[in-house]
Amino acid sequence: MAAVYNLLLSKSAFTQHVDARSEEPLASTHTGRMSVPSVPTAATDPVSPDRDQAALARLVAGGGVVVLTGAGLSTESGIPDYRGPDGTRRVTPMQYGEFVASGDARQRYWARSYIGWQRFTRAEPNRGHRAVAVLQRAGLAPAVVTQNVDGLHQAAGAVDVVELHGNLDQVVCLTCGDLTGRATLHERLAEANPGFVDLVLGVTPDGSRVTSQIRPDGDIVLDDTVARRFHLPRCLVCGADTLKPDVVFFGESVPKAKVERCFRLVDDATSLLVLGSSLAVMSGYRFVRRAARSGVPVAILTASASRGDPEATLRLHTPLGATLDRLLGDLGLS
Ligand SMILES: [Zn+2]
DSSP, X not given: OEEEEESTHHHHGGGOOOBOTTSOOOOOOOOOSSOOOOOOOTTTSOOOHHHHHHHHHHHHHTOOEEEEEXXXXXXXXXXXXXXXXXXXXXXXXXXXXXHHHOHHHHHHHHHHHHHHHHHHTTOOOOHHHXXXXXXXXXXXXXXXXXXXXXXXXXXXXXXXXXXXXXEEEEEEETTTOOEEEHHHHHHHHHHHOTTHHHHHTTOOTTOOOXXXXXXXXXXXXXXXXXXXXXXXXXXXXXXXXXXXXXXXXXXXXXXXXXXXXXXXXXXXXXXXXXXXOXXXXXXHHHHHHHHHHTTOOEEXXXXXXXXXXGXXXXXXXXXXXXXXXXXXXXXXXX
């Protein structure tokens, strides 16, 4: 049976680990430290995009901004979000428990991740990443926290980025803890799997038909019979077949020290600016709740509605790149 997986989301799927939809709704507290106009509901008082944009510029101009980013910021770089525009999940991510318990699951994961990595490494930062780096250099946004594992903030020039879910450029052995660079592992995967890319593309030595298919958006339909032909190298130190990208999978927790550091950043912030995260899971949403509880204004820029909208002082559901470009212009930072 063919399964639909998102290659690049064999990674960005990991960008969320706890689906906390059952969380109790939080009473909204919008007692901001700054004088930031709150946005009335569209039903009662439609607000012009210009007014929203001006409010955003005033908020950021105050400095002390903690930026929290999600998968939506990297979509312009060709890394698809794993949720569709309506917020529903488009792919079934690998669960940590399944990955740890099943050699077959690890084989399936690495088979599609091997294909996806080649595209992933070609991704470059987009204007959204560059805008964040500009705000940081201008001293307006000292802290950047991301749910993404693609390293594109750093590639754009941001520094001291807190990667809540780690970074795909490292691989860890779950048995002995040895760390390996992902590029190095990719070379080993390639050596162990000559012809696998052709197989995925449907080119088989014996002419048999396979259903694997790479889609233009980076998704892959990978027949399980193809995945089972994939050879996963073992750890070079201990020999176990338990290599895992050193990122937080669904079902794992963000390290506590990292969470605490982010809480302190939010506590000390003048405002929290969320870029491209639906906030559907607790790993990012908890920081919005923390800010709202302590009266730190929250601005959310997403292509569509986010879970944090009720806590937000300002919501812009607009294309991120263009909105951030305009923000830089408004701040004289273009
Ligand atoms: Zn090992």
